[in-house]
Amino acid sequence: MAELDFVDYHRQTLPALLAEGREKLLEQQRLPTLGITISGQDDSFSYRLDESGIKIIEGSGLADLRVELSLGDWRGLVADLESVPGILYGGRIVSHSGNLMNLIRWEPALRALYTGRPIYDPARFKLFDKAGQALDPITSFGTDSDPGQMREFLDAAGYLLVKNVFSHSEIADFRSAALELSEAATEGDQLSWWGKNEDGKSVLCRCLNAGGHAAFAQLYDDKRLKRLADILPPGMLHPGSGDKDGITVVYKNPDVTEGLSDLPWHRDCGMGGHANMCPTYIVSIYLYDASPEQGCLQFLPGSHHYTFGFADADKTQFPNAVTVPAEAGDITLHIGDVMHAAPSPKSHTAPYRQSILLAFHPDFTHHRGERHYNDVLLGAEDGQVSHLRDMVDN
Numbered sequence: 001m002a003e004l005d006f007v008d009y010h011r012q013t014l015p016a017l018l019a020e021g022r023e024k025l026l027e028q029q030r031l032p033t034l035g036i037t038i039s040g041q042d043d044s045f046s047y048r049l050d051e052s053g054i055k056i057i058e059g060s061g062l063a064d065l066r067v068e069l070s071l072g073d074w075r076g077l078v079a080d081l082e083s084v085p086g087i088l089y090g091g092r093i094v095s096h097s098g099n100l101m102n103l104i105r106w107e108p109a110l111r112a113l114y115t116g117r118p119i120y121d122p123a124r125f126k127l128f129d130k131a132g133q134a135l136d137p138i139t140s141f142g143t144d145s146d147p148g149q150m151r152e153f154l155d156a157a158g159y160l161l162v163k164n165v166f167s168h169s170e171i172a173d174f175r176s177a178a179l180e181l182s183e184a185a186t187e188g189d190q191l192s193w194w195g196k197n198e199d200g201k202s203v204l205c206r207c208l209n210a211g212g213h214a215a216f217a218q219l220y221d222d223k224r225l226k227r228l229a230d231i232l233p234p235g236m237l238h239p240g241s242g243d244k245d246g247i248t249v250v251y252k253n254p255d256v257t258e259g260l261s262d263l264p265w266h267r268d269c270g271m272g273g274h275a276n277m278c279p280t281y282i283v284s285i286y287l288y289d290a291s292p293e294q295g296c297l298q299f300l301p302g303s304h305h306y307t308f309g310f311a312d313a314d315k316t317q318f319p320n321a322v323t324v325p326a327e328a329g330d331i332t333l334h335i336g337d338v339m340h341a342a343p344s345p346k347s348h349t350a351p352y353r354q355s356i357l358l359a360f361h362p363d364f365t366h367h368r369g370e371r372h373y374n375d376v377l378l379g380a381e382d383g384q385v386s387h388l389r390d391m392v393d394n
Helices: 004-017 022-026 069-080 084-089 101-115 147-158 167-184 223-229 372-378
Strands: 031-038 044-050 054-058 067-069 095-097 159-162 191-195 202-207 248-253 256-257 279-286 297-299 322-324 331-335 355-358
Touching: 004 022, 004 054, 004 069, 004 101, 022 054, 031 069, 031 101, 044 101, 067 101, 069 084, 069 101, 084 101, 084 372, 095 248, 147 159, 147 167, 159 223, 159 322, 167 202, 167 355, 297 331
Parallel strands: 031 067
Antiparallel strands: 031 044, 044 054, 067 095, 159 331, 191 202, 191 256, 202 248, 248 355, 279 331, 279 355, 297 322
């Protein structure tokens, strides 16, 4: 990570970037004024973003939200190695004054300022192939589909659906194994995520150690998944079934009121590491039919080429959001930083969506030397993973 000087960056580097065109990336954006202070330094700077544009102001006394960060975390934000949610979940805000939800609202603008990544506008985005032809965002593929067409759709949309990959008998074996894993999971084992439903009952949301089960251990060697991996960029690796979360199983539940069962709009690099772990590709193998009634995935097409906010997205309806119903034995493949959501099942009749998750990623090292960026979500003794909105002042 570059050894950026906080003061020089704000007095020289950032104003030059704004003058070169990054200010245009923030047109139509309106946010409360944000002040940033670095621990151990006297200088601070404020970002004011209103109808007149973006202004970088020395001092933070008049900011609506003032946050104190370590120098390393601020440098990580500039380099797109840290994220606001990751810093919040990690408890690494040194001090603050004001509503921290406003810091989450600022993240898309900060990424635009620091990296030049445009902000995604769902109302204006159109999906096209490389030749400029419109693509149907709900296109599906088969195991014999042309790899080039699959690759082009994945690159453009950020996701794809492949039908009828695994047989009924294979899926039956996977279901039995998923049940065994769920029965062995315990709250606080640091190998599973838990939430609570409206009755206050703890429910299992995810098992991280599925690769240790014989039914799943060889999935990365499955010829159908290898064929799918061939459409990915060269050099992609997988964590292996022996890794703690090299293969995981997701269990959807209705009426979850606490925890991360119903994932709001997010990117899989949302806890940090985008600059070194992306593009990461996530494979989901469906064990049961996944319709809106059972809690199927939704995607914002093409959003992996942009930055997009977390703060209020789960309260917003997006007209171009694509719901991807899948049947048992189907696969979805998505790029980790495409915006996607896993809404609550609408039905109260089981079975709900269950999926086996595998990952392919570049060869990278965690920039802080830790094991995995998502480990920031673990650690609670009861295994509960808090929703982001519950981590901040409302």
